[in-house]
Amino acid sequence: MKYVLSLLAGLMLGALAGLALILFNPLTLNQSDPLSNPEWVFNYSLAAEHTWLSTHDDRLEIPVVPRDAPLLWENGVRGSLISAMPLQGESGSPPAAGTRISFASSETEFLRSGLLVEDHWLISVPDVGTLFVHATSNQWPLLRDTLVRVNWLKRSWSGPGRYDPTRGPANAGAEVSGLSGVFRGLRGHGHERLSLESYAGSLDPLTGQLTIKVD
Amino acid sequence: MKRLLQLGFVLGLVGTIVAAYFTPWFEHTRYRSLTSVVNNGGRLEQFVVQLPADRIESVADSRTGDSTTRLSHFKLRDAEGNVIGLAAKHELTVDSSMESSWLLTIPSRGTIALAASSPNLDSIESIVAARGLAAGQSVDQALSIDLPSPANSVATTGEFSDIEFELVETWVVTGVDDDGNIRGTLRLNTIGRQST
Numbered sequence: 129m130k131y132v133l134s135l136l137a138g139l140m141l142g143a144l145a146g147l148a149l150i151l152f153n154p155l156t157l158n159q160s161d162p163l164s165n166p167e168w169v170f171n172y173s174l175a176a177e178h179t180w181l182s183t184h185d186d187r188l189e190i191p192v193v194p195r196d197a198p199l200l201w202e203n204g205v206r207g208s209l210i211s212a213m214p215l216q217g218e219s220g221s222p223p224a225a226g227t228r229i230s231f232a233s234s235e236t237e238f239l240r241s242g243l244l245v246e247d248h249w250l251i252s253v254p255d256v257g258t259l260f261v262h263a264t265s266n267q268w269p270l271l272r273d274t275l276v277r278v279n280w281l282k283r284s285w286s287g288p289g290r291y292d293p294t295r296g297p298a299n300a301g302a303e304v305s306g307l308s309g310v311f312r313g314l315r316g317h318g319h320e321r322l323s324l325e326s327y328a329g330s331l332d333p334l335t336g337q338l339t340i341k342v343d
Numbered sequence: 344m345k346r347l348l349q350l351g352f353v354l355g356l357v358g359t360i361v362a363a364y365f366t367p368w369f370e371h372t373r374y375r376s377l378t379s380v381v382n383n384g385g386r387l388e389q390f391v392v393q394l395p396a397d398r399i400e401s402v403a404d405s406r407t408g409d410s411t412t413r414l415s416h417f418k419l420r421d422a423e424g425n426v427i428g429l430a431a432k433h434e435l436t437v438d439s440s441m442e443s444s445w446l447l448t449i450p451s452r453g454t455i456a457l458a459a460s461s462p463n464l465d466s467i468e469s470i471v472a473a474r475g476l477a478a479g480q481s482v483d484q485a486l487s488i489d490l491p492s493p494a495n496s497v498a499t500t501g502e503f504s505d506i507e508f509e510l511v512e513t514w515v516v517t518g519v520d521d522d523g524n525i526r527g528t529l530r531l532n533t534i535g536r537q538s539t
């Protein structure tokens with residue numbers, strides 16, 4: 129019996145050491161570099177009062193807006209997030225409107241890539257046109273600092289935090305395609321930066337900045 | 344006993360790391376693609392939006408003067424009625440033409456981004472109103488309305504990569520609710536052809 133207990137104790141210690149390695153694995157905590165001199169900048173906030181729509185399968189720490197928005201509970205869309213929000217440009221730029229559809233990537237693994245999310249944006253600028261942005265983002269650093277550290281491990285928030293999650297799909301970042309209006313035919317790249325000033329169990333205070341650089 | 348403890352430690356460590364790499368963390372439910380071959384080549388697939396059940400939220404953004412951007416968001420079904428994805432449509436006027444952009448996202452398959460441009464600035468709601476159906480009214484014989492300008496794909500991802508799509512919107516309208524929202528079925532007929 130004592131031999132079995134020794135083996136089990138070893139297994140548990142090894143598993144805990146493995147989890148610690150995964151938690152602090154530097155390969156999954158890498159941040160991407162921002163784009164230099166982007167032509168377009170779009171700022172947004174996840175706060176309910178700055179969001180038109182945000183709904184998911186009710187497992188995310190993001191408020192559902194409006195409160196009666198249908199949840200994405202069906203098997204085919206479970207794990208997805210759809211949101212729509214006003215986007216603020218830099219001073220002098222017209223305000224835009226954005227829709228974001230995201231879902232966790234099946235390419236996710238925790239040795240090299242981290243928690244990958246496929247983000248799809250439609251961004252419409254009044255009197256100008258509409259852009260499509262496809263980004264692959266590693267959201268593990270953000271979730272590690274919030275959900276894992278604060279919600280699960282009951283440690284205090286270490287922020288404020290700044291995250292540059294864009295990992296692809298192109299080497300230069302997100303892929304941007306112009307769909308309509310002045311943007312039609314445009315190709316470029318994009319990058320997202322997330323900022324979290326405080327965290328008390330909800331990602332409500334998260335703000336983001338999407339930058340676009342035309343090729 | 345010490346050897347067993349060490350052996351267990353190594354097995355636990357390696358097992359956890361191997362699991363972190365090989366575990367399929369996120370597998371999206373995949374329904375079979377309901378496609379058929381069309382006569383002149385290409386693959387036809389119909390996506391369906393049942394209204395009002397699949398309407399997630401519609402937004403009219405009019406922060407910039409006369410210009411209004413309409414954003415519509417739906418759950419997307421296959422022809423057998425399974426919810427397989429999400430769809431978003433943006434409509435705005437640019438240089439006196441109506442620019443419509445569609446985003447069809449199916450987590451298990453990929454994404455299609457499409458765009459259409461039309462000189463007709465009428466929304467589907469105003470087209471339905473012009474056919475005599477006002478808010479709060481229903482019809483026994485559903486109205487079938489094909490929007491005149493098909494949308495063409497501009498970008499695709501996943502298994503839709505390297506396929507060019509054309510999308511035709513067909514609205515089968517059975518009524519308009521008191522808030523002015525259409526009831527009925529929106530059929531999104533896509534024809535995909537291999538990119539040349």
